């Protein structure tokens with residue numbers, strides 16, 4: 001992927017056109033309005049030249065006519081034929097009328113003809129149309145000779161069009177430009193009004209009106225078809241995704257030369273990841289006017305501050321503040337288009353809080369019910385407290401990444417973004433998923449139960465398929481662990497918690513190495529690399545695969561040093577031959593490692609018959625020390641382990657559990673507690689036994705929250 005993609009690291013859509021349309025920042029607006037103006041000027045010039053061409057051609061300037069003649073299409077020809085036919089009939093009627101009048105005197109004074117100027121061609125309210133049918137017959141009498149002459153010439157021109165080719169040499173073009181430019185100065189007042197109408201943004205909807213009005217004195221075929229031709233030649237650009245759909249009144253967002261765009265990098269205050277914002281988002285119109293003040297467009301070095309005058313200090317601070325605002329806007333503008341910006345969000349009052357599910361590092365999760373639809377959702381309140389600079393970047397990333405990647409069965413789906421009552425809190429409404437994998441594994445471990453090989457394969461296949469989807473979208477999760485994997489009652493695994501997810505690109509850019517919960521953190525991150533990619537997620541998946549089997553974490557280190565030691569103890573201390581470049585990593589240089597023998601993991605999994613040889617190959621591929629040799633999600637999904645017996649079990653055949661997340665942690669508001677005996681009396685004996693076994697109170701089980709498919713012999 002190009003640098004450009006990587007430059008959109010802060011959360012842009014891989015579909016460029018979509019992304020562009022999202023940017024609603026003020027600078028973009030200014031750019032768009034500038035471009036609209038240019039477009040308008042171009043249009044005006046084009047129409048003027050066409051009309052002047054018409055005038056020139058009226059005076060039988062064949063060369064000019066040839067330059068502008070348009071190769072007629074079949075449809076156009078048919079239209080022209082119909083038009084000429086109609087005109088012939090009209091002329092016949094007029095001639096007949098003229099004969100009958102026998103040279104009666106005609107009052108040709110314009111004031112009598114159109115006293116209030118309502119019948120001019122550019123009349124918008126359709127009175128021109130009225131005029132066409134009802135205007136005084138004197139007009140026809142007065143102009144019949146002139147009209148006949150005009151029609152004769154037009155017929156000739158139309159014939160010429162069939163004969164002549166449009167192509168003219170650039171040389172011819174140049175020589176013909178000057179007379180046309182000259183002709184523009186002679187535009188008639190009616191023409192000027194016509195331009196106004198054609199440049200009207202609502203022109204398209206008024207097309208029919210233009211047709212009718214033009215029908216009086218100018219060929220509608222010419223006007224409308226010239227417009228069609230113009231759209232095809234000037235605005236239809238071939239692209240693999242089909243032609244772009246721009247009206248000629250809109251600026252073309254793709255017309256910018258991407259490669260010429262500079263990218264500004266701004267240090268992110270929370271971590272050392274860089275936020276990239278394009279030039280066009282940082283410079284407003286005003287910036288262009290103040291081009292001599294370039295020195296204020298960058299943040300001065302520490303020593304520079306000391307040498308500044310008071311005015312310079314003030315100007316610098318003002319400019320920095322401006323850039324901060326623009327940066328904020330730019331970040332928000334990167335949200336996908338269907339995210340209605342913060343202003344368009346519903347209020348959290350639209351949901352009823354059922355209970356609190358859990359609290360993580362980045363937010364509290366509640367179970368909520370949509371008051372309108374009764375739909376149960378998970379509401380994650382994004383942490384804002386520590387945010388000094390407006391919208392928290394972590395929240396923004398989480399929303400953005402989830403909206404981008406969420407359209408997959410194995411990724412938790414975000415439904416909408418909600419605002420707190422005082423507009424100070426942000427909530428994310430997600431599909432409610434009943435279990436989190438961590439609690440599930442704990443429960444199973446406590447009860448000495450295990451996932452069957454088929455179930456392990458189902459879980460792994462779902463996890464890999466969700467991650468493959470993310471990686472294909474150039475998104476790194478960077479916090480894969482069992483507590484961030486959810487599982488539905490129907491056995492569907494969903495990847496959640498995109499708080500650390502980032503877009504990456506090719507070539508790689510430096511990110512912080514302090515990502516991924518310690519136990520699932522890859523050796524390259526532990527050794528301090530800042531140039532990393534999808535293998536960091538694949539390592540976490542290796543740890544998770546082992547945990548599905550062992551029901552406990554594979555490498556539960558208590559600190560970074562212990563963590564890397566644990567890894568090397570199991571997999572062997574790497575050498576330059578096993579992992580080329582390892583000795584160059586910062587962490588390697590600062591720490592000394594014992595030489596542990598190569599791969600003890602094999603003994604643990606094969607000797608313990610926890611995995612067969614094929615299964616171990618996959619695990620080993622995921623837990624490969626050298627990230628370059630670590631297996632990718634796509635390759636892992638193609639692994640023979642999934643093909644051999646026992647096959648993955650269908651998700652719907654997965655056993656179900658009472659979910660931790662469905663238990664009422666927060667007491668429901670002022671509900672009168674009932675007597676336990678009475679409550680049990682309403683539950684059938686088998687369910688009561690199960691509830692007792694799991695120490696679950698009947699009121700903790702919401703409708704649909706506890707499945708009778710639960711198999712007590714297995715769990």
Ligand SMILES: Nc1ncnc2c1ncn2[C@@H]1O[C@H](COP(=O)(O)OP(=O)(O)OP(=O)(O)O)[C@@H](O)[C@H]1O
Nearest residue numbers: 358360361362363365378430431432433436483497
């Ligand atoms: N869509 C959901 N449906 C049901 N429960 C959920 C959902 N999303 C999250 N949870 C629960 O809330 C917990 C915390 O959510 P999440 O991991 O998104 O928050 P976090 O603050 O980012 O946590 P962490 O400290 O793991 O980074 C999860 O472990 C899970 O139990």
